[in-house]
Amino acid sequence: MKWLVKISWFLCGVLILSSSFALPVNYEFHGIQDGPAYKNVEAVLKNLKKKLHNKKTLTDTTTITDELDDRITEAVKPYGYFNAKVQTTATLSNDTLNLSTNIHLGPIVRVKKVDIVIQGTAKNDPSFIALEKKFTPAINSPLNTANYDTLKTQLYNLAAAQGYFDATMTKSQIIINRPLLQATIIIHFNSGDRYRFNRITIGQSTYDEHYIKKFIEIKPNQYYSMKDIDQSKKNLINTNSFNNVVIQTHKKNRSRKTVDANITLQEKKPKQFLLGAGYGTDTGIRGTIGAHFRHLTDNGQQLDTLLQASQENNSFTATYRIPGNNPVSQQNLISAGIGHIDQDTGTSDVQKVSFSRVTTKNYWHRILAVNALDENYNITDLPKTDTHMIYPSINWARRKANGVLNPSYGLATVLNLSGTPSFLSSQDSGFSQIRLDSTYLTSFSNKATRLLLRNSIGRTEIDNLSSLPLSLQLFAGGSRSIRGYGYNSIGPGRNLFTGTFEIQKAFPHSQSWYVAAFIDAGNVSDQNLFDDVKSSVGPGIVWLSPLGMMELNLAFPLPKEDHGIHFDFSMGPAL
Incomplete structure (x- = not known):
């Protein structure tokens, strides 16, 4: 029992001492208004505060301010500010680090030209047309590289959901002309051909297969669609007869552009x-x-x-x-x-x-x-x-x-x-x-x-x-x-x-x-x-x-x- 008491006191001491080791950090920044760039800068400061949390003392603040200036400069670039000037001052008072950052964003880079091309059979697909329209920036609008990255990611996600399994990004680039404060956005995406379902099999079940098929939205020779797969699972779950429904695809045939699907049913108790x-x-x-x-x-x-x-x-x-x-x-x-x-x-x-x-x-x-x-x-x-x-x-x-x-x-x-x-x-x-x-x-x-x-x-x-x-x-x-x-x-x-x-x-x-x-x-x-x-x-x-x-x-x-x-x-x- 005594050794348990000693360990308890030891752990309490460790907790007290560890809390005293934390270096308090206060920060403020000026020159930027609320918006995506503001939130990016705030995230940089929060991460720095977390990084310094376990430091007991800090004698050299120059390294900290230089690192912070560089990070903030990079944090505003995705929103068109490539000529930002950042200056941070740091003071130590009562074992507390006080950071004050002044940000001069400078002129913003605007979109001069947009070159977004969808090739392959998806070029006439309404879902791809809608996605392109949603994320294509307007000419002369402020550059937002976050939307550029989002569009690339969404193109791949949509291709996978719609069955364009051979899709590739043939070209993606942002060209910045700093003297003219202009940007050219280039995205060339080749979807390839869209795959179709070939063979659809239903695993062992005590229910009649013809009855089960009435709930399944996917059919042989039908275009692959993750939406139809999800709806099929939802339909079967809503019968209150199954605990779980798993639909797996396999055997992709690249020459015939087909894929097989297998449906596994986990039945509830009768x-x-x-x-x-x-x-x-x-x-x-x-x-x-x-x-x-x-x-x-x-x-x-x-x-x-x-x-x-x-x-x-x-x-x-x-x-x-x-x-x-x-x-x-x-x-x-x-x-x-x-x-x-x-x-x-x-x-x-x-x-x-x-x-x-x-x-x-x-x-x-x-x-x-x-x-x-x-x-x-x-x-x-x-x-x-x-x-x-x-x-x-x-x-x-x-x-x-x-x-x-x-x-x-x-x-x-x-x-x-x-x-x-x-x-x-x-x-x-x-x-x-x-x-x-x-x-x-x-x-x-x-x-x-x-x-x-x-x-x-x-x-x-x-x-x-x-x-x-x-x-x-x-x-x-x-x-x-x-x-x-x-x-x-x-x-x-x-x-x-x-x-x-x-x-x-x-x-x-x-x-x-x-x-x-x-x-x-x-x-x-x-x-x-x-x-x-x-x-x-x-x-x-x-x-x-x-x-x-x-x-x-x-x-x-x-x-x-x-x-x-x-x-x-x-x-x-x-x-």
Whole structure:
């Protein structure tokens, strides 16, 4: 034990002494404005400071200033300053090195002539034409050799991604005429011929090969494209059947300009079980049990079952998934479920069967469905009603964001249309309904400030509102609606409108904790929505957790005499 104590004291002494050996360095420089050249000079000074960090003492400063002057002179050349004059003075005060640099950039070199030529079959390739246009400098613009180097690198990268495997840079040069302050940029790039895919093989898999091929974008005799390879991997991963997909190319044939590809699939386990628990003010304590059977058939048919229970609502659903003719973007669903709803505005026992066709295109997700509903419900102060109906619905959803659980910006929109004629309802009462929900999130000041906006509008057309089952009614109130009011406690009604404005400000030195302030407002009514608007304001704390955004709010409903102060907690993705 004694020797452990001695080693500990020794290490502490080493740490203390090593920190005292560090030579403090202060620096300043003048004569250059913010921009690429400024950042280059600043990087030179930071590197010098790091280099001097472990020096105990410094007696000769001339070597340091000369080296610094030379480095700064080189640092501004890529941006057209070939005649810069740099002078650094150094002083030692209280064991601190103080550096002061004056920079006279002098006249800038400008582009006089540009000679960029793409030869080979890529000369008519739109991606190469766009790249050349993006990086070709304008005549008489300041010389920027960083863009010149970037263009050369991007040409090689694009050639590799597009299958120009024999590409070469035949000539690249910048000619500087210092007396005239002029530069000529020369880049000659020969792409050669573009390769095509030849033989494509799929490794061992328990899935039908014809089914797998529907997700693969690359085809024999098709031009090589890294974009198509990446999309093929993404398509297969999105089936939720594979942990990993590897597509390797091999056997390049330079005479025939072809390449072979091999696809290796790592399958997920055929069964997956889900067990979860949580809490929210809308639901109270809740639990989830589910099972996912992802390999019922060799052509990708799957079964999902989900049991959800909470203090307010309970449900069990089973969904059978059948891939469409184009399974990348089409899927057919058969779902059945039962549920119990218990909220301030009524109770309901629901049985529902749906046949749906899901189509995905770009960022849009569309669901066309025919639903058979059997619901025994009562709305507050009204007798129980038993309703059977068949109604079609169409749902469009679009989500575009820079992340899944904790994005910093994005927009999510959901539009739902549903309805049925009176002869398909046991209450002899047809209806039509439209509802639009949207959420917008953006960030400012390097994500230190976030703005969150929510909006919901809806309209139901029906002769007798009490004939519409509780599960189809319009309601408001709750953590994602109007905080300070109970979940679905406002309504029902034919008209719905809610809006949220929330600002979130990060705690100092934190990128996951925020303090928030919000305003919620809205109403559900048969009459004018603005006659009796419900609203609430309050502060909150937000944590961007690994499970999504968790938010605890203190909500003050307005007017105050209607409700007391409410705590509100929610968790899940912001969008």
